Amino acid sequence: MMLRENEKELRELAMLRYQADRYQAAGNGAMSQQLNAEIRRLLATIEEVSEAEKN
Numbered sequence: 001m002m003l004r005e006n007e008k009e010l011r012e013l014a015m016l017r018y019q020a021d022r023y024q025a026a027g028n029g030a031m032s033q034q035l036n037a038e039i040r041r042l043l044a045t046i047e048e049v050s051e052a053e054k055n
Contacts, residue, residue, distance in 0.1 A: 009046050013039065 020035035 013042055
């Protein structure tokens with residue numbers, strides 16, 4: 001079950017990175033920054049879950 005959640009988060013992360021790159025290439029820095037903030041939040045969540053699973 002955790003694998004499925006982890007896979008879902010990784011797919012979301014890939015989608016956000018793609019969108020951020022597209023917005024940056026289009027010159028929309030504000031939207032790119034917003035997506036990068038969401039990426040950082042998601043990475044922090046993934047890291048917390050990973051640490052909790054180790055213990």
